[in-house]
Amino acid sequence: MPVVPVKIQKDGKWEVTKIDLQQDAMMIAEPFGKTIPFKSIVDLEEKKNLLLITLKSDPPVVLKVASVEKVLQALKRVIIMSCNAYRLSAYFMSPAVRGGVMVTNAAWEKGAIAVLKSSIWFVSQNKQVSVGLKEVTGMELTKREVQNKQVDVVKLDHMENTDVVTSYVLCPLSTLQILLNFLKDTTKDLDMGENELDPLSSQVGMLIYSGMDSHAIENMLNISHGEIDKIYDRLLKIGLVEIVYTRREVQLTPKGVRFITEAVKPPT
Amino acid sequence: MGRILIVDDTLFMRTLLKNILFSGGHDIVGEAADGDEAITKYQELKPDLVTMDVVMPKVNGIEALKGIRTFDPNARVVMCTAVGQEQMVKLAIKTGARGYIVKPFQAPKVLEEIKNVLGS
Numbered sequence: 001m002p003v004v005p006v007k008i009q010k011d012g013k014w015e016v017t018k019i020d021l022q023q024d025a026m027m028i029a030e031p032f033g034k035t036i037p038f039k040s041i042v043d044l045e046e047k048k049n050l051l052l053i054t055l056k057s058d059p060p061v062v063l064k065v066a067s068v069e070k071v072l073q074a075l076k077r078v079i080i081m082s083c084n085a086y087r088l089s090a091y092f093m094s095p096a097v098r099g100g101v102m103v104t105n106a107a108w109e110k111g112a113i114a115v116l117k118s119s120i121w122f123v124s125q126n127k128q129v130s131v132g133l134k135e136v137t138g139m140e141l142t143k144r145e146v147q148n149k150q151v152d153v154v155k156l157d158h159m160e161n162t163d164v165v166t167s168y169v170l171c172p173l174s175t176l177q178i179l180l181n182f183l184k185d186t187t188k189d190l191d192m193g194e195n196e197l198d199p200l201s202s203q204v205g206m207l208i209y210s211g212m213d214s215h216a217i218e219n220m221l222n223i224s225h226g227e228i229d230k231i232y233d234r235l236l237k238i239g240l241v242e243i244v245y246t247r248r249e250v251q252l253t254p255k256g257v258r259f260i261t262e263a264v265k266p267p268t
Numbered sequence: 269m270g271r272i273l274i275v276d277d278t279l280f281m282r283t284l285l286k287n288i289l290f291s292g293g294h295d296i297v298g299e300a301a302d303g304d305e306a307i308t309k310y311q312e313l314k315p316d317l318v319t320m321d322v323v324m325p326k327v328n329g330i331e332a333l334k335g336i337r338t339f340d341p342n343a344r345v346v347m348c349t350a351v352g353q354e355q356m357v358k359l360a361i362k363t364g365a366r367g368y369i370v371k372p373f374q375a376p377k378v379l380e381e382i383k384n385v386l387g388s
Binding site for chain 2: 097098099100101102104145162163164166203206207209210211212216220
């Protein structure tokens with residue numbers, strides 16, 4: 001098994017070290033001098049070029065590991081396939097749709113799915129895709145044509161930074177059901193419950209989804225600032241939106257009017 | 269930047285697409301509310317690209333795509349459909365669609381796709 005160069009954070013400082021990936025454990029060289037059995041790893045998150053490895057303990061210990069892309073890929077693959085997680089063999093396609101646009105070169109990847117504490121990982125020989133459970137926005141059991149046959153798949157909608165992405169999972173129906181039930185249970189706080197939206201608020205929601213700002217929404221739907229504010233309040237109340245920033249509208253003071261008037265006068 | 273014809277039976281969706289495409293510097297040369305109107309407007313306006321809804325009254329988007337491609341085999345048409353109708357993708361691509369957008373969509377991705385298709 002390979003030995004890979006990494007940096008690991010210790011007391012807020014990055015220490016250069018090496019990880020020896022063995023059959024059942026990874027050995028971190030000095031100054032750490034630690035052997036971590038893969039089965040003690042309960043979570044793995046990826047943040048930019050960092051891996052956050054959570055070890056089973058009370059309280060949980062999180063190792064922050066940095067390295068080049070190739071090393072992180074190797075680490076991820078070994079950890080995901082050996083850590084303490086629910087794993088299933090599956091085909092996956094991720095992303096299949098990004099921001100509403102079909103990804104033209106999307107293809108089925110043969111590999112596995114690992115369900116960890118905070119995320120689901122799709123892993124194949126060349127690809128590792130992490131979907132944070134908090135980023136899952138929708139899931140359904142549906143049919144898709146694969147090699148001229150209609151097969152059952154789970155369609156998973158999730159956020160990837162600010163993009164809304166759709167991925168597909170293909171495996172035996174009974175396993176798909178387990179995955180679907182797990183996802184439904186994990187994300188049940190995203191359900192609308194008793195809350196319903198009137199058609200105008202739904203249209204505002206759709207425009208926000210498409211990336212329109214308040215000004216564009218007012219113009220498109222021909223509604224006033226006051227009306228849109230009320231709709232925003234409703235959407236905020238039921239947790240459908242969050243405030244990104246508050247835009248100010250201003251008018252000139254007499255001093256401002258004098259300045260502008262002077263500024264446009266031709267030079268004497 | 270391209271001259272674009274927007275085809276959708278709902279005013280809301282046409283307005284949304286118009287806003288997105290206009291913000292990307294494109295020129296919206298016309299709009300059509302069904303497939304029949306789309307074919308007529310295509311012949312009249314000869315746009316660089318068409319965004320075409322799939323499900324529409326009278327003549328649907330796939331039939332309109334066929335009609336447009338008969339008139340202009342090099343027509344650039346990007347199909348636009350609702351979630352759950354993705355099975356139409358293969359048919360549309362086979363019929364000659366250059367791209368496919370699923371509603372709801374995000375503006376930056378739509379603009380990226382339009383740019384790619386216009387550049388193809």
